[in-house]
Amino acid sequence: MLDEVNLRLLTELHGNPRLSMSALARRVGMSAPAVTERIQRLERLGVIAGFRMDVDPAALGLPVTAIVRVRPGPGQLPKIATAARDTPQVVECHRITGEDCFLMKVHAPSIGQLEEILDRFLLFGQTTSSIVVSTPVPLRPLPLCEPQPGG
Helix, strand or coil, X not given: CCCHHHHHHHHHHHHXXXXXXXXXXXXXXXXXXXXXXXXXXXXXXXXXXXXXXXXXXXXXXXXEEEEEEEEECCCCHHHHHHHHHCCCCEEEEEECCCCCCEEEEEEECCHHHHHHHHHHHHCCEEEEEEECCCCCCCCCCCCCCCCCCCC
């Protein structure tokens, strides 16, 4: 599935996901229809799960970012997942192992607004929050490995 050509396609798309199929085809030395078929196959297989647009939260008036862990009270687990889905400022929510059951990334316009968002989750358990002060490693593409000989 991830042969050398597919890895080259993914590498090119990581660098510029807005490349046209014809530009992508030129970069990897294939025809546009062949590249289109490979990209569609990678999408069908779930290797490519869509394309994202990166937007700076501060530019949208959301300069406060927090990482929030939630430890649910008895019977509250499903309510936390629902509350996270229903809260637009929660941009990521992961079910995790350990004493806390959820890890969320939250963007807010102010500390006061962050407090209001956190209060929604306090109904269902205990929260522990950390304000993000910098991001030395922003979201980046996964490392692509070269195919191994014979498999």
